[in-house]
Amino acid sequence: MSNGPDLDLSFNWLPFTPNRDFRREPKILARAKGMFYYDPLGRPIIDGSSGLFAVAAGHGREEITQAVGRQLDELDFAPSFYRGNPPAFLVAEKLAGILPAGLDRVFLVNSGSEAVDTAIKMALLYHRVCGEAQRTLFVSRERAYHGVNFGGLGLSGIVNNRRHFASQLPNVPLLRHTWLAENRFTRGLPQHGGELADDLLRIIATHGAENIAAVFVEPIAGSNSTGR
Numbered sequence: 001m002s003n004g005p006d007l008d009l010s011f012n013w014l015p016f017t018p019n020r021d022f023r024r025e026p027k028i029l030a031r032a033k034g035m036f037y038y039d040p041l042g043r044p045i046i047d048g049s050s051g052l053f054a055v056a057a058g059h060g061r062e063e064i065t066q067a068v069g070r071q072l073d074e075l076d077f078a079p080s081f082y083r084g085n086p087p088a089f090l091v092a093e094k095l096a097g098i099l100p101a102g103l104d105r106v107f108l109v110n111s112g113s114e115a116v117d118t119a120i121k122m123a124l125l126y127h128r129v130c131g132e133a134q135r136t137l138f139v140s141r142e143r144a145y146h147g148v149n150f151g152g153l154g155l156s157g158i159v160n161n162r163r164h165f166a167s168q169l170p171n172v173p174l175l176r177h178t179w180l181a182e183n184r185f186t187r188g189l190p191q192h193g194g195e196l197a198d199d200l201l202r203i204i205a206t207h208g209a210e211n212i213a214a215v216f217v218e219p220i221a222g223s224n225s226t227g228r
């Protein structure tokens with residue numbers, strides 16, 4: 001794939017990427033429309049994962065471009081400490097209407113990584129305020145990915161994340177992962193692995209339910225990487 005004209009690739013490091021390999025064989029996405037990316041030579045590439053699951057409505061949707069433009073004209077940025085703005089309240093109300101009953105308070109952040117770290121902090125604070133400050137254990141799952149900040153890395157079940165960075169959250173027991181070769185190509189409910197839904201009981205038996213602050217699991221495992 002062409003690197004595009006006049007691009008010096010030495011300054012910008014890509015995350016989760018062997019950068020020397022990338023520079024040897026750069027894969028540049030120059031533009032996107034609908035469900036396709038286009039390389040600098042204009043060749044289409046199917047976007048089979050909606051960006052990184054973030055462009056589910058498709059690329060370059062005119063109505064989205066216009067809505068973003070209108071908002072930039074109206075109010076491009078506003079601080080969120082001691083100040084509110086109409087779209088933030090509107091989106092929170094809309095989300096509360098979609099989410100299951102009881103999940104009706106929204107705390108807006110900038111990324112999944114920030115959401116995970118915020119959830120960790122909220123869980124710790126909640127238990128402390130409720131007089132259960134001993135609840136400091138976070139349970140995660142083997143192979144899990146929970147973002148790039150220290151909290152998310154602490155919950156990670158990916159070996160290279162744990163090897164280098166996981167020490168920031170002490171003692172994170174891991175549920176067994178749910179990647180079973182025999183479940184590949186399953187339609188509907190898989191035949192195998194039902195017992196993995198009960199794996200939390202194994203961890204409770206070892207650590208005590210009263211010490212657990214929260215359990216983090218991806219409902220659908222996204223990365224499922226061994227990280228090797």
Ligand SMILES: Cc1ncc(COP(=O)(O)O)c(C=O)c1O
Binds near residue numbers: 112145
């Ligand atoms: C389960 C899970 N947690 C956290 C994240 C991190 O989100 P972000 O890349 O927006 O920081 C991801 C991203 O893929 C994810 O799948």
